[in-house]
Amino acid sequence: MVQRSVCLCDGKYIGIESIFTVIDGKQINIPDKLSALRTRSRKGELFCPCGCGANLILVAGDRNLRAQHFRLKDSARQHECTAETERPHSIYSKIVLKCWLDEKLNVPDVETRVPICLVGDTARKYEFSFVSRTSKLAVSYSCNRANLSDEKMEILRANSSGIRLIYIVDALNSCGNGQYPEALMKVQERQGYCLLLDVEEMEYSTAKLSVVFYAQDCTGLWREIEFAAGALREFSISEYGRLLYQNAPLAALCEWKKSEFEREVQQEKIRREQQMKELLERPEREQKQRPKRTQTLPVRRPQNTKSERQRAMEKLVHEKEEAGRRAQKKQREEAFRQTLAEQLNQQETQVIDPDGNRWVKCRYCGRVDKTTAFSSYGGRGSVNLGTCKICDRKPVSERRFIQK
Structure with missing residues (x-):
């Protein structure tokens, strides 16, 4: 965990990701910002973001790229501080997102960790991860889906008037186990789809982005349907703040994939209904195909036909339940194997x-x-x-x- 990945300077929050950018696909430090922050660090102008008043020192350099942060001065070690920790994975994700916005927007005013009160008229302590006033674009990144509360998302929406807001969630929150993805559905209802960011360490060139939506199949299980996936650098932003994948609007790709999925669900429902109909009609059809006999045969009682139909119905229901259990077991095993290396x-x-x-x-x-x-x-x-x-x-x- 990194205790201080952000500092307070001149009344503004500055994240450690602000010193990074990308040139020709190569992630680098920005010399001017790095030098300016280091100068202010020496002058004692960087303060702890918790508001305790303690001075911070910038720890950054080409020999320690994966541990860049702000730390307390030695004289403030005993200072009472309530700064919150942040996972390294969250910091790496914000660094690659900063590089992505710099490359795709090509504007000099991408600000990091902007409190809502500087954009809207609320005093709540929520923040935009990134804001570009020139491009009228804001990004909200969540490393954990637990942070996707209704209150936070509604305040972000209400205080982003005139600004295009993009929600991005870490890929570790992917939900393809058949359960209702409550947190990610909040994003889907507002954005139409979910953006899942997958970052390996702190490298923009290897960062990946997948775009999915969630819908129920004919059995009632929730499916995660992916309709765009690739390197983060393959995704771009139009002048109107619309996301594009290989120059195709994500909104259009999403609508096309949703229509295709709904068509597949309807076809599967029709197939199952036809299968059920055939099972119910089979006894009557087999009876008609039997050769007629000269002697008088006893009339089959309706109860027998009804019993056969009931057995056919029960068999089909049993097969459906068994298939659902197998699918759930397979999903649990896949989810376990995906996280096995991290757990070990x-x-x-x-x-x-x-x-x-x-x-x-x-x-x-x-x-x-x-x-x-x-x-x-x-x-x-x-x-x-x-x-x-x-x-x-x-x-x-x-x-x-x-x-x-």
């Missing part, structure tokens, strides 16, 4: 999959598997590390070589 990096809690199996990573060869493939695992400080049976059978000298 922490050594505080055990990694358990949806079936109750514990997963461990070999400290020597890096193999990831269930505990049945390990000779030993766990322990203080290495809850999710162990020695696999293959490495356990090798000499100690060879294991050390693999580890190097």
